[in-house]
Amino acid sequence: MSQSSPNSDELVGTEQSFVQHLLELRNRLTYAFIGLVSCMGALALWPGPATLIDWIAIPIQAHMPPNTKLIAVGVFSPFFVPLKVLMMAAFLLCLPWIMYQAWAFVAPGLYSHEKRFAVPLIIFGSLLAYAGIAFVQLLVLDKMFAFIQAFAPPSVAATPDIASYVEAILSLYLAFGLAFQVPIVVMLLVRFNMVTVEQLSAFRGYFIVIAFVIAAMVTPPDVISQLSLAIPMCILYQFGIWGAKWFSKAKPKEETED
Secondary structure, three states: OOOOHHHHOOOOOOOOOHHHHHHHHHHHHHHHHHHHHHHHHHHHHOOOHHHHHHHHOHHHHOOOOOOOOOEOOOOOHHHHHHHHHHHHHHHHHHHHHHHHHHHHHHHHHOOHHHHHHHHHHHHHHHHHHHHHHHHHHHHHHHHHHHHHHOOOOOOOOOOOEHHHHHHHHHHHHHHHHHHOOHHHHHHHHHHOOOOOHHHHHHOHHHHHHHHHHHHHHHOOOOHHHHHHHHHHHHHHHHHHHHHHHHHHHHHHHHHHHO
8 A cells, every 4th residue: 555655646736726727738838839920930941832732732633624724713712722731741641649639738737657748649640640641642632532533524624723722632631640649539539438448349330330321421422432430440449449459458568667
């Protein structure tokens, strides 16, 4: 008993007032904003907003008639669209830093073993988000636009508006980036004793249905993009179960040492 009492009192004396929490939140948001602005400045210098738009337009231009460009219908689209793309790219580049600031804000209220678990979680979550966005850019968009453009009759020239195109792919980036966090969510649920691995395994069939419903709601109305989101979610759910099994085995030893 005498060895377990220090662990139970680890957070005693670390409480902060409400004002101190607000000041700490302000500081962390400021640091995150500075990181975001710095990344925007760096990307504005190289490769530049125009090059970023050229990169993200590659999947759709590959299925457009030769020498056809995306059009800007809105009056302010030539200004706001590159700015939106620049902010999106800066956010992705700055994502580990932003997640670190969120972790640093809650870290004082965590135990030692929880802090050791948080840092790999930030790295793993960032990598999964990057993997989801890369999956969209390199595979999903090409297959999706090939499927959609196949339905365009010869008398119709497919010249999409750049603003609507950027908005569509940004929503896909967000959807896939969040969907690829399924293993993180699954492991956290088991880590904090909200569910067991056995319950997650029994819920697998229901999750498959939920994954296809979510894919139908957040992706365009084509089969390619819906399957491209639902199938990886189901696979990642299984990876999350395997990771949760590993963490559940390591948890008793880890907490005993603490």
